[in-house]
Amino acid sequence: MVRVATWNVNSLRVRLPQVLDWLRAQAPDLVGLQETKVPDEAFPREELEALGYHAAHAGQAGYNGVALLSRTPPRQVWCDLPGEEDGGRRLVAATYGEGVRALRVVNVYVPNGERVGSDKYRLKLRWLEALEAWLRNELTRHPRLVVLGDFNVAPADEDVHDPLVWTGRIMCSGPERERFRRLLALGLCDTYRLFPQEGSPFTWWDYRMRAFQRDLGLRIDHILASAPLCERCTACRIDRGPRALPRPSDHAPVIAEFQ
């Protein structure tokens, strides 16, 4: 069994004590982190190694940054989305294990897009199109593929606390959802929706307006899996615990299990 997680930590340096506590408590085999906001030379490698985790990090100062933490060492590490390198460090991929059991994991931090119609929105749509093209090739080489991260897209109205308020807005607009569906159409499943789920499905709550306490959230963090892995997926859940701590990230982790 392998447990795979994704968590946008909104600064790995600020959140490191929470991340270390969470790794000790949940003991996932693989974790994709987003918004590490730390350059590679300042990555907290020793603290994570002390807990038994290897790291593949694509970081920068101030913004963005993604990392893959793993119990087994990463192989075939790839950083950045071809053609979109100027948009910040937003993609890291690696292979774990050997032979037919090898697992390929792609960790993404999709651009936020600011607001529908903005330059950043157009860049977000283009980034998602480039990701689709790159993943199509990745799937031909790695049948056991997991694509996880902060997609900044709520795929459907049931992933939104108030669909009327959010209709057509950033993270919920038709073009963003259409790009997300195209990723699924490559042959990936949304592991959270493989199972009946209890409670609200949100993974992100705005820091403002006491949104978490009022459960005004969106489901924008996802763990997608290729068909051979979907058949072996036994659970996917959201861990709201870290979001309720003092000084939390605005995102909660998502964890999927594969047999």
Next chain:
DNA sequence: ATGTCTCAGGGACTGAGA
């Protein structure tokens, strides 16, 4: 209430990004 949090720059606070 554009209502919170993080970071860079510069050395207190402002602006950007989310």
